[in-house]
Amino acid sequence: MLYRLEIENFYxxxxxxxxxxxxxxxVPDLPERFGSIFPHSEERVAKAIALFGPNGSGKSTVLRALAFVSWFIGESFQHKGPGLPCERFNDEESANRxxxxxxxxGGLLDLSGAELSAEQxxxxxxxxxxxYELHLQPTDGLIRTVTYEALRMKRKGQGKWQRVFERDAERKVQGSRTFPLSGFAQVVDKIREDxxxxxxxxxxxxxxxxVILQAAASVYRNILIDRTDLGDQAVIQYLAQNPPVVAALNRELQRIDLGVEEMQIVQAATGPVALFRHQGLHxxxxxxxxxxxxxxxxxxxPLILLALQRGGVALxxxxxxxxxxxxxxxxxxWFYDPERNPYDAQLWMTCHSASLLDDLAKEEVVFCEKDSGGRSHVYSLMDVGAVRRTDNLYKKYLGGVYxxxxxVG
Incomplete structure (x- = not known):
């Protein structure tokens, strides 16, 4: 499970x-809400993380950082743009930082690709x-140069970080027994700067x-990084190709929207079309x-369902x-339910509905705010002093306590 994020000079x-x-x-255990960072670990993290704050405070930037890391690890080789699809902070001092x-x-350290069941x-x-750590250097307004990239690990989460692989500003890559590079020298020499x-x-x-690429692909997001089409037709096309998702979706629609009896995907001359059957309508x-x-x-x-069925993170x-x-x-x-969420998938979300705070524990709440210089600051409610589990988080948040x-005004 994902438990730590560091961001600097990003949006x-x-x-x-x-x-x-x-x-x-x-902290007393709430097993439905908290999960071990990896099986049998004593360290825990919330299964649902909700980010609150005013418009433009940086909530989406936090999710975008996670999405970009996932995208860069798994998809950056296919990128064809003049620079990487991200931005640095917009002031003169940050232009070259x-x-x-x-x-x-946390997770399984074995990168051999051996097929293991959840029980194994x-x-x-x-x-x-x-x-995983990544440094990018802006140059002449473009971000296209990796100056540092590394993956490290700790067995059982203890001791010093051990190198899996490490890459420096000259694109020299060092591997390890876990990440052997024997036989790949010519490929390593040709790794692009971006x-x-x-x-x-x-x-x-x-x-x-x-194996690492597959793990990166288990981040399911509705934030675009290097794609321009995540519109309605793309969603309908996905549903047309995945009937079990439509069946699962219909079960939920019937529970949360009493007016919808069923959604169907039918083929038309222009492609798949979504139709909704309503009570009382002909x-x-x-x-x-x-x-x-x-x-x-x-x-x-579909993003939430994939995370719940396969494990991973929904952004x-x-x-x-x-x-x-x-x-x-x-x-x-859904993320609390062990039957729906057997692999301890996480949900990271931004929202403005402060009423949701009535249903969250303080370990599940993150705040974002922006100062007079336009700089976003991010902090967990756990970092705010004297927050009791019996506090009315909704009332105190709207009262400005956090x-x-x-x-306004």
Missing amino acids: SIRDPQVLDLRIGKN PIRLAIEL IAASDDLGTFR ASVVATLALFEHQASK VDMPWGLESHGTRSFIRIF IDELDQSIHPLILPEIVR GAIPQ
Whole structure:
């Protein structure tokens, strides 16, 4: 599970921000809400993370950092743009400062690609934590040069970080027993300045890279990085190709929207079309006439379902957009349910519906706020002093006790 994020000089975040969401050992366990960083680890992290703050405060920047790291690890080799699809902080001093991103997460340390069941992984002794770090250097307004890239690990999450691979500003790559480079010298010498080690080596059947690439692909996001089409037709096309997802979606639509009896995907001359059967209506309704809230829910549903079924992280920006406040806690509860979420998938989301705070523990809440210089600051509610579990988080947040609220007038 993902438990730490570091961001510097990335979009609205100028100064280093560290978000460490590990839960203190003295905190009573809430097993439905908290999960071990890796099986049998004593360190825990929340399964659902909600980011609150005013418009433009940096909430989406936090999710974008996670999305970009996932994209860079797995997809950067295919990128054809003049620069990488990210931005540094917009002031003169930051123009030539490096962008720094890092994540830490727990899991299986074996990168051999051996097929293991969930039970075998849980029983494995080869578990621990990974740390991936990436430095990018802006040049002449473009971000296209990797000056540092490294993956490290700690067995059982203890001791010093051990190198898996490391790459320097001259593109010299060092491997390890876990990440052997024997036989790949010619490929390593040709790694582009704007592509990841993993994305490059995986194309040449480097086994450890293929395993890491697969892990990077388990981040399901509605934030675009290097794609321009995540629109309605793309969603309908995906549903047309995945009937089990449509069946699962219909079960939820019937539970949360009493007006919709069923959604069907039918083939038309122009391609697949979504139609909605409503109680009391003679003719099925097309996608364009369906409620905005229902369409918003359908757009994010496949991302959430994939995370729950396969494990990983769902990054959902503006989860509450056009979705009723009573539905939001229901979606969060899916990640608490061990039957729905057998692999301890995580949900990271941004939202404005402060009423959701009534349904969250303080370990699940992150705030973003922007200072007078346009710099975003990110902090967990765990970092705010004297927050009791019995506090009314909703009332105190709107009262300004925790910060990160709009200043009106």
